Amino acid sequence: MSIEQIFATRTERMKASEIRELLKLLDKPGILSFAGGIPDPALFPSDAFAAAMAEIMKTGSDTALQYSVSEGYLPLREWIAGQMADIGVPCTPDNILITSGSQQALDYLGKLFLSPGDTALVGWPTYMGALGAFNPYEPRYDQLSVNGNRAASDYASEAETTGGKVKFAYLSVDFANPTGETVDQRGREAVLDMAEELDCAVIEDAAYQALRYDGEDVPSILALELARKGDLEACRTIYSGSFSKTLSPGLRVGWVVAAKPVISQLVLMKQASDLHSATFNQMAVHRVADAHFDSHVSMLRTVYGRRREAMLAALEAHMPQGVQWTRPEGGMFVWMTLPAGMDGADLLSYALETYKLAFVPGRAFFADGSGGNTLRLSFSCANEAMIDDGMARLGAAIRETMI
C-alpha cells in the first residue's frame, strides 16, 4: 500500500488551495499585480527592528534563544493589554495568548469549537484563510448577516440539518479582507444580539483595525460586549489581533484576547502543537511596538491612504458602466463586482495574457463557491502611477470582454 493510503480517513484529505497556487504565478516579474494581500516591504520598520534585535542579542540572548512559556512573552502581553485598554477592553495578560500570526488563532478556534457538522457563520465573501483554517474541522457554513434581517431561530434550525449547532460567527470587522468594508456599530450590536440568542461564540478578526485612513473608529465587538456585561469573563467574543499588517508578517506574531477559560484551552493547544511562538520574535516585536507603534502606524496610514485615494480615483476614471466597487475607509483592499454573467477568473486569464495584469478572482472567498463575477484588488504594494496604469488596463480588459 502506498503511504497515502495510510493517511487518516477521518477528515477529507487536505486540498491545495487553487487560489494560493495561483498567487504564486501572479507575482512574477513583468506582471503588474494587485493580487497579493501583503504589506509593502519598503514600509517595514527595518531600522527599528535591526536596532531592537541587536540590543536583544547584546543583553538578552540567553532568554531570546531559549524555550519559553506557551502563553507568550509577558512584557508583550502586558503591552497588548495596554492597547486593548485603549480600545475599551481592559484585561490582564492572563486574557491574552500570543500566537504565530492570527492564522494560528483561527486554526485553534476551529479546533476548539467545531465538531463535524457544526455550523460556522461567515461572510459571503470572507477571508479565505479563515475557511482554510476551519475546513479541516468539517463545519457546515452559513451566511452571516450583519443587518439583522435573518432570525436567529432560522440559523439554529438550519444548523440542525447537519446534526450540529451554530458554534460561532466569524467576521473581519474593519476594512475586511477581501471586501474592504467595515461593519458599523449597529451591525456589530446585531451580531452580538444574535450570538446571545444562538448562544454561540463570536470571533472578531481585527487584523486590519489599525489601518484606518478616514472616518471614525467603530468600537470593537469585544468592547461593545464588555460594555454590556461589565466583565470580560462573561464575554463570548474572542478578539484576534496581528502585527502582520502593522510591523511585520514574516516574524509571525499575533494574539488572541478572550475570557480565561478560552485562553487556558488555547494555551494547551499551543503547548501540544508547537510549544510556544518564537521567543526572539516576541521580544523583538515588543521592543519595536513599545517604541514605535504609534508613529509607525501613523506613517502607514498616510502612505496607504494615498494609495487608496489613487485607486478610487483611477477606478472612477477608467471603469466602464456596470462595474461596481467598494470605498474602503482603511486596510488594503477594494472589492469589485462585475456585471452579471462576467467571470473574474476568465477576466484574469484575459488580463494576464493581454495586459500582464493580475488580481484575485473572487470565488475563492465564498464558502459556497458563488461570487463568480467578483474580484479583489489590493492597493498596498503599488505606487500611485502603477495604480493608475493598472486600473486603465483593467478597464480596457473589462470593456473588451464585456458582451
Added chain:
Amino acid sequence: MSIEQIFATRTERMKASEIRELLKLLDKPGILSFAGGIPDPALFPSDAFAAAMAEIMKTGSDTALQYSVSEGYLPLREWIAGQMADIGVPCTPDNILITSGSQQALDYLGKLFLSPGDTALVGWPTYMGALGAFNPYEPRYDQLSVNGNRAASDYASEAETTGGKVKFAYLSVDFANPTGETVDQRGREAVLDMAEELDCAVIEDAAYQALRYDGEDVPSILALELARKGDLEACRTIYSGSFSKTLSPGLRVGWVVAAKPVISQLVLMKQASDLHSATFNQMAVHRVADAHFDSHVSMLRTVYGRRREAMLAALEAHMPQGVQWTRPEGGMFVWMTLPAGMDGADLLSYALETYKLAFVPGRAFFADGSGGNTLRLSFSCANEAMIDDGMARLGAAIRETMI
C-alpha cells in the same frame, strides 16, 4: 450558557499536563534542578546569531520580515538536504518541510495519520510531548517493542479492538528523551520489518541525533529503509529533525523529511494552521548552520559529554544498591529505575523539601500511566560540581525514603 459549554464535544477537553505545570515550579532559585530537558543557554552560538541577524537586517530585511512560502526557506531546505545526504538520505528540497520545531511535526503527523481509535505504537516510556501532540487525535497507544519479540499480527489484532488500525510507530532513536537510550541497528531493522508487515508509517524522531559523545553512529531508520528500497518515494519512514538541541530552541525551527505525498499534505496543513514558519528565523538558522554547525556541535559534544561523564561517575559514587540507571552515549538524559515499590513523585516531594533537589518523576512518560518507580535526570544545564552535589543529595534522599 458559559462559553466553555460551547467548546467542541468531539474531542475530550485538553487537559493541563501535570508534569509541565510541575516543571514551572522546579526551576526556581535555590533549587538544584535536573528536571528541565533544555540546552544550556551559556552554550548558545549567540555571537554567530547576532552577526547573522545583523547581516540579514542589513541586506535582506525586505525578505526576512515578509510573508514567505509554507514549504520553508529554500536555502535552508537545501542545506538540510546536504546534511541528510551525509547521513545516507539523499533527497531534494521537495522532500523537506520546515516546521516550527519538531513539536509541530508531531502535531501534523498525528493529524495526518490518526483517526479516533487508531493505534499509535510508542515506547514505554516515550517523549511526553509526542503523547501531548497525538492525544487530541484520540489514538489508542500500544507498546512498541524494538526487540522483535511481539508479532505484527498481535499488534494488528489488538488495534482492531478499538475499531482502528496501527497507523504508525513513533520512536526517538538516539539518546531518547527520557531514557537516554539508543535503538541499535537490529532494533531499527526490526521496526522497519514490522512496519512493512503492518503497512504502517514510521516516525523517526531524531531530535538528539547530533549529540553523540561516544560509540558509533547508527544509521537512521530512513537511511536503512532507503538502502532497502532505493527510492525515497517508496519509503514509509518520516524523519523529524530539529535545531532546538544544537543551535537554539527559542527560534522554533525544525524539519521533516519524507516522500513527497507526505510533504505535500504537511505543507497544506502548515498553510492552514500558521501559513509558514517565521522567515527571519529560517534565514538566521540557515546562516549560522551553514557557517558554524559542525564546529558548534563539536563544542557541544565536548561540554555535554563531560557532564554526562560527571553524572555517571556521581551516580556510581552516590547511589545505594537496588537503584539502576542508563548509560547514554549522547543527548541530555539519564533514566533511573528505583527499587520496586518506591515512587518517583513521592521521592520528588521529599527531595524538594529536604534537599532542594529537583528531577522529573517518570510516570508522565508512559502512555499507560505506569512507571511509578522511574525518574528522569538531565545533565545538560549543570556543571560537574553541581552534578556531584546533586547526585549526593539524590542518593541521600533515596536512602532515607527506601524501606
